[in-house]
Amino acid sequence: MTTYFFDSTYQDTTYGEEAMHLKEFESCQFINCDFTACNFIGVTFIDCTFTNCNFNSTKLNHTALRTVQFNNCKMQDINFAMCDKLIFEIAFSRCNLDFSKFYALKLKETLFKNCSLIAVDFMATDLSEVVFDHCDLYRAEFDKANASKADFRTSYNYTIDPEKTKIKKATFALEGLKGLLYKHNIIVE
Numbered sequence: 001m002t003t004y005f006f007d008s009t010y011q012d013t014t015y016g017e018e019a020m021h022l023k024e025f026e027s028c029q030f031i032n033c034d035f036t037a038c039n040f041i042g043v044t045f046i047d048c049t050f051t052n053c054n055f056n057s058t059k060l061n062h063t064a065l066r067t068v069q070f071n072n073c074k075m076q077d078i079n080f081a082m083c084d085k086l087i088f089e090i091a092f093s094r095c096n097l098d099f100s101k102f103y104a105l106k107l108k109e110t111l112f113k114n115c116s117l118i119a120v121d122f123m124a125t126d127l128s129e130v131v132f133d134h135c136d137l138y139r140a141e142f143d144k145a146n147a148s149k150a151d152f153r154t155s156y157n158y159t160i161d162p163e164k165t166k167i168k169k170a171t172f173a174l175e176g177l178k179g180l181l182y183k184h185n186i187i188v189e
Helices: 178-184
Strands: 003-006 009-011 023-026 029-031 039-041 044-046 049-051 059-061 064-071 089-093 111-113 131-133
Touching: none
Parallel strands: 003 023, 009 029, 023 044, 029 049, 039 059, 044 064, 049 064, 064 089, 089 111, 111 131
Antiparallel strands: none
16 A cells, blocks of 8 residues: 655655665655655656755666656666556656666656766667757667657767667757767867
């Protein structure tokens, strides 16, 4: 049986392994919470905000993220591909998402603002109209992704193969062109 929580604030809380089983949170805020030992199973978050929370290596199995905002969170090595895909809507600001996986998810129009996305797996992901605003995309993987109309203008350290990634009408800054031409050994100055 699912337990329902509405319009609540949780602050400075450390959650244990089974603390997030079969729960639904709507319009809730989580501030300075630690979920590193937590194993999410059958959890739903609707219109929730997480600020200064630690999710490093957390398991998000069958977790629904519906209009969820993450601000200044540590989220390294998270497999978002295991989340419920129905109404999957998320946004990230000042988060560390290094080594996380978004494999084959629909992230259309998602905002990544001032995030570290080092070695993130975006393979086969729908990144259409995604905004990467001042993000570090070093070694992020984009093979078979659809990045049509995505905005990379202020981001850096990306390498994207236009032969393996759809980038029609995506926007890039002139300084970022070397990330599109790397495999051709072309020098851009």
